[in-house]
Amino acid sequence: MPNAPLVDVSGLTKTFGADTPQALTVLDDLSMQVAPGEIVAVMGESGSGKSTLLHILGGLDRPTRGTVRIGERDVFAMDDETLSTFRNQTIGFVFQFHHLLPEFSALENVTMPARIQGQSQHKANDRAQALLDLLELADRAGQSPSTLSGGEKQRVAIARALMNEPELVLLDEPTGNLDARTAAPIHDEIETLRRETGQTFVLVTHTPALAAVADRVLRLEHGQLHPISLDEHAA
Numbered sequence: 001m002p003n004a005p006l007v008d009v010s011g012l013t014k015t016f017g018a019d020t021p022q023a024l025t026v027l028d029d030l031s032m033q034v035a036p037g038e039i040v041a042v043m044g045e046s047g048s049g050k051s052t053l054l055h056i057l058g059g060l061d062r063p064t065r066g067t068v069r070i071g072e073r074d075v076f077a078m079d080d081e082t083l084s085t086f087r088n089q090t091i092g093f094v095f096q097f098h099h100l101l102p103e104f105s106a107l108e109n110v111t112m113p114a115r116i117q118g119q120s121q122h123k124a125n126d127r128a129q130a131l132l133d134l135l136e137l138a139d140r141a142g143q144s145p146s147t148l149s150g151g152e153k154q155r156v157a158i159a160r161a162l163m164n165e166p167e168l169v170l171l172d173e174p175t176g177n178l179d180a181r182t183a184a185p186i187h188d189e190i191e192t193l194r195r196e197t198g199q200t201f202v203l204v205t206h207t208p209a210l211a212a213v214a215d216r217v218l219r220l221e222h223g224q225l226h227p228i229s230l231d232e233h234a235a
């Protein structure tokens with residue numbers, strides 16, 4: 001890896017219910033490095049720990065052991081308040097279900113991360129509108145999420161994740177609840193975004209068509225990551 005990695009994970013272990021008879025080790029001494037500007041897909045069976053890994057990468061859940069470095073920062077060495085600010089500035093999340101706020105318009109949902117950071121409404125609106133344009137939602141800005149299609153809602157959620165220009169974007173099954181025809185443009189847009197912004201993407205998916213946009217595909221199995229080719233996955 002020629003550049004210093006943006007994401008550097010080592011010795012990552014996560015055990016749910018440690019010290020109980022039901023203890024379940026989902027991640028087991030896992031290592032992972034992601035270069036700046038890379039798209040990495042993580043696949044694996046249901047229950048293999050993909051979402052757990054993504055939550056830990058994003059500082060939403062703590063590991064039992066191990067370290068996660070993002071850029072210069074040791075994520076779990078930060079106190080909760082510092083971590084929460086770091087997350088808001090450095091990481092964008094997109095989940096399978098978009099979690100848009102129903103009482104706000106598409107544009108207001110997209111501006112939310114910038115407003116939390118205290119950015120002026122005017123500046124935030126300009127950037128949010130540009131992101132909605134990029135995601136081909138220019139004419140949906142004023143609409144409430146309840147009036148948008150599933151694919152449109154998910155694109156609004158992607159725009160919101162990109163609002164603060166995060167260095168790292170984490171996507172958990174971003175098109176998992178969409179049909180193939182609705183999902184395909186979103187897959188293309190992830191590639192376009194990387195080209196235009198140079199951001200780094202780690203995405204979790206069961207969908208080979210989405211994994212196909214990645215530079216590398218990893219399979220999570222028995223708590224560890226292994227490189228695979230998509231042909232192997234299909235086999």
Ligand SMILES: Nc1ncnc2c1ncn2[C@@H]1O[C@H](COP(=O)(O)OP(=O)(O)OP(=O)(O)O)[C@@H](O)[C@H]1O
Pocket residue numbers: 016017024026044045046047048049050051052053
């Ligand atoms: N908070 C928790 N407490 C106990 N067990 C948990 C918790 N969160 C997840 N697990 C268990 O850890 C395992 C991995 O869950 P995870 O959601 O990371 O899997 P996944 O690979 O993302 O699955 P899927 O593809 O079905 O979304 C599962 O067996 C799950 O039941």
